[in-house]
Amino acid sequence: MAKETIKKPRGTNDILPGGEVEKWQYVENTIRKIAANYAYREIRTPIFEHTELFERGVGETTDIVGKEMYTFKDRSGRSITLRPEGTAPVMRAYLENSLFSLSKPIKLYYIGQMFRYERAQSGRYRQFNQFGVEAIGVHSADMDAEVIAIAVEVLEKLGLKNLEIHINSLGCPKCRVEFKEKLKSYIKPNLDDYCPDCKERFDKNPLRIMDCKNDKCKELSSDAPAILEHLCSECEDFFDQLKQNLDVLNINYIVDKNLVRGLDYYTHTAFEIMVCGNFKSAIGGGGRYNGLAEMYGGEPAPSVGFALGLERVLLALESQNVEIPVPEGIDVFVATADLGANVEAVKLLAYVRQKGYKADKDYANRSLKAQMKYANKLKARYVVIIGEDELKNNKLIVKNMQTGEQLEIDKNKLLEVIGGKLNER
RNA sequence: GUGGGUAUAGCUCAGCUGGUUAGAGCGCCAGAUUGUGGCUCUGGAGGUCAUGGGUUCGAGUCCCAUUAUCCACCCCA
Numbered sequence: 001m002a003k004e005t006i007k008k009p010r011g012t013n014d015i016l017p018g019g020e021v022e023k024w025q026y027v028e029n030t031i032r033k034i035a036a037n038y039a040y041r042e043i044r045t046p047i048f049e050h051t052e053l054f055e056r057g058v059g060e061t062t063d064i065v066g067k068e069m070y071t072f073k074d075r076s077g078r079s080i081t082l083r084p085e086g087t088a089p090v091m092r093a094y095l096e097n098s099l100f101s102l103s104k105p106i107k108l109y110y111i112g113q114m115f116r117y118e119r120a121q122s123g124r125y126r127q128f129n130q131f132g133v134e135a136i137g138v139h140s141a142d143m144d145a146e147v148i149a150i151a152v153e154v155l156e157k158l159g160l161k162n163l164e165i166h167i168n169s170l171g172c173p174k175c176r177v178e179f180k181e182k183l184k185s186y187i188k189p190n191l192d193d194y195c196p197d198c199k200e201r202f203d204k205n206p207l208r209i210m211d212c213k214n215d216k217c218k219e220l221s222s223d224a225p226a227i228l229e230h231l232c233s234e235c236e237d238f239f240d241q242l243k244q245n246l247d248v249l250n251i252n253y254i255v256d257k258n259l260v261r262g263l264d265y266y267t268h269t270a271f272e273i274m275v276c277g278n279f280k281s282a283i284g285g286g287g288r289y290n291g292l293a294e295m296y297g298g299e300p301a302p303s304v305g306f307a308l309g310l311e312r313v314l315l316a317l318e319s320q321n322v323e324i325p326v327p328e329g330i331d332v333f334v335a336t337a338d339l340g341a342n343v344e345a346v347k348l349l350a351y352v353r354q355k356g357y358k359a360d361k362d363y364a365n366r367s368l369k370a371q372m373k374y375a376n377k378l379k380a381r382y383v384v385i386i387g388e389d390e391l392k393n394n395k396l397i398v399k400n401m402q403t404g405e406q407l408e409i410d411k412n413k414l415l416e417v418i419g420g421k422l423n424e425r
Numbered sequence: 426g427u428g429g430g431u432a433u434a435g436c437u438c439a440g441c442u443g444g445u446u447a448g449a450g451c452g453c454c455a456g457a458u459u460g461u462g463g464c465u466c467u468g469g470a471g472g473u474c475a476u477g478g479g480u481u482c483g484a485g486u487c488c489c490a491u492u493a494u495c496c497a498c499c500c501c502a
Contacts, residue, residue: 010493068501310502
């Protein structure tokens, strides 16, 4: 090994051909197909944004903004951040490009890299990929249900089992302010017994105390009032409609009154998708964010969205031994029996490729025997052999690599013999 | 950010309580008589045992540091 090999930065991954990229392509293709089905259109936003975008939208007290952002100064001294999530950039693009002038809702999806500066572990990387959806411009429980339905359909189409959809309502600003006070007065007498994190949450975002994983905190707040039980009547109706819509769509869900999402911009619906079994993890989540457009100085634009963590989806699929179809093999391998046949082989290869066949040849001056081995490794369906005899007689030898049958044919009969293409089958 | 595990050929690993030329399987390359694959057989290339110190007559094997990686926590996708 060379002394100074350069290695990839921590928490990043190379996705290699030969099984890996093919899985990614498969997942991305099914996502695109389903998104298109639901009439969502793709949006591609920059991978970096002005830091302020996330500070204002995601919330300065959140972990994402507080300690996980890849932030740096560019050459002109501006503070730039590699996007840690997709909703804020999409909302920015929506406002900046005046998409609000289109008929509502604006239904968008994205697939792309996100960046978070964290210690890597299984299913958590510094650069990771999300598939996300944002439906901007309407306040309708139908919309919320649709967004959940897309996520579920994608995961089910991919073959994932043991999904759990957790839903909750975080209320609107009106009921939330009232509720926060109720919650604080419940917690306050015992505040000293809570974990240090919760003590901080008490002032910054008391709702998240309900989400603490610490056993002691869980016990202390087991009887705490839940926002779900203190919604204003409008919010309650909205949540009831959502549940009804999910029932209509045959989507099973669990109402989880302790579910609080980590980002500040959520209102009303919040949901999370979990996988159970030996790989247990949240693989996606989302919710409604009716106030975000205004936080960015735009006109109100009630919206819902979600994001799926693609690495986690792949890990979950693997843990459930779901087979992902990986296309492999080529149609034709052109082999030469004599060096003199190389020019003819190059011509033939170009011809076959132009006709749409996946085709290859040897580039290392290998013996015919070695070429056959190579063709076998490439999983070629047919090998076409050209040597001096064939050149003289305008013939080709075509070998079917599956059956081992081999025949000599006229040069112009090749396409008839090799038939349909691999990628058309 | 906190705590723990691991670090030997491209890959998966072996190397017993420190002992002299570092091993296997897979993969790669080449051969097994005339222009032919998949099975089998033979041979070959490839490692300063993560890096830097230390203990010792002697270290892949023990100690320390660094780095990387994995796992868990926090948090999240």
